[in-house]
Amino acid sequence: MIRMRKLIIAFSFIIIMGLFIYASEKFAGTSSMDAYDATDLTGFVSKSSGLDFLPPLNKKKKQIMILAYWRSGSTFVSEIINHYPGTFYHYEPLQPVVGPTLVNKTMEHIAVKLLSDLFNCSYTRENLKWINLDKYRFFFQYNTRLRTSCHISPKLCFDAKFISAMCNQFPFQVIKVTRLTLEPTMQLLDQYPELKIIFLIRDPRGIMSSRMKLDWCRASRSCIDPEILCSSMRQSIASLKVMNIKYPNRILLVRYEDVALYPEEKVKQIFKFLHLDVHEYVFEYLKSHTHLQHNETVSGPYTTKRDSKANAFAWKSKLNFSDVVAIQSKCSDIITGLGHHLINNENELLIQK
Secondary structure (H helix, E strand, O other): OHHHHHHHHHHHHHHHHHHHHHHHHHOOOOOHHHHOOHHHHOOOHHHOOOOOOOOOOOOOOEEEEEEOOOOOOHHHHHHHHHOOOOEEEEEOOOHHHHOOOOOOHHHHHHHHHHHHHHHOOOOOOOOOOHHHOHHHHHHHHHOHHHHHHHHHOHHHHOOHHHHHHHHHOOOEEEEEEOOOOOHHHHHHHHHOOOOEEEEEEOOHHHHHHHHOOOHHHHOOHHHHOHHHHHHHHHHHHHHHHHHHHHOOOOEEEEEHHHHHHOHHHHHHHHHHHOOOOOOHHHHHHHHHHHOOOOOOOOOOOOOOOOOHHHHHOOHHHHOOHHHHHHHHHHHHHHHHHOOOOOOOOHHHHHHHO
């Protein structure tokens, strides 16, 4: 079965390579914005991801947002959903807009407009400008549906009309957002009745421990200051209580620690919330990224493959007691409100290590 799937994927890749080369030649010397016909994608777009299953193109559209704070496990959770066939994944579109900061009130309308455009597959030359910067091109590696076309024909991959056409073939639009509080998403919940938001939250001590490893984060007060983090978390949690009344069953609060400790159970809960069955590809990804093989090691702050149970509370062995005290002084209500315990003395931290 596995060998047959690999053969199908390999054969699909060869077909797509030929089709994209043909498309590149066909539109050479003309403006691809004017020449590209969206209907050319129908029939082979489902193979561009290396998957041999795609829901019917007339399936009702869904919008899914993973809203989180950076270094809270959001890439891992988003990748779980991205492995469901029929998803089109927009990876952190706000990062190039606001950099290592949260969206402020002045930028709020710009951020919401961009997210709305992406949910609607409305890519334009303007909102694609950021992706043409070399330092942000790696964002496409997270979209498995676009990755093949990026490797084969970079020109088409940076064509707004082409990306819009491909995006529209997929019934499930997934956006991961890490620079926005919960309250502004009300505009999107009003605009998209099918929108579901997964509000992913993590123990601030785990978030700060992970952030401290990153040079760019240490250079940004909005990233490295626990007071700013927990003030934002406090605001979003307060908004959640109000929004759950206005938008029942539209927002799901998920603790990263629960996903790490009980991955299959929590993934089933998430997909039930999304009104989707858990596909075998999701379980395969989950198994390969939460259980390391014997003697297998992983490295790098951005990897999503790890021993998830050990990673959930790795901060206890990485933070010293003074760091823990500093974080708890600004975030104790958030920590206890999420069901975690405070560390009261250095001996307690040493025992838990």
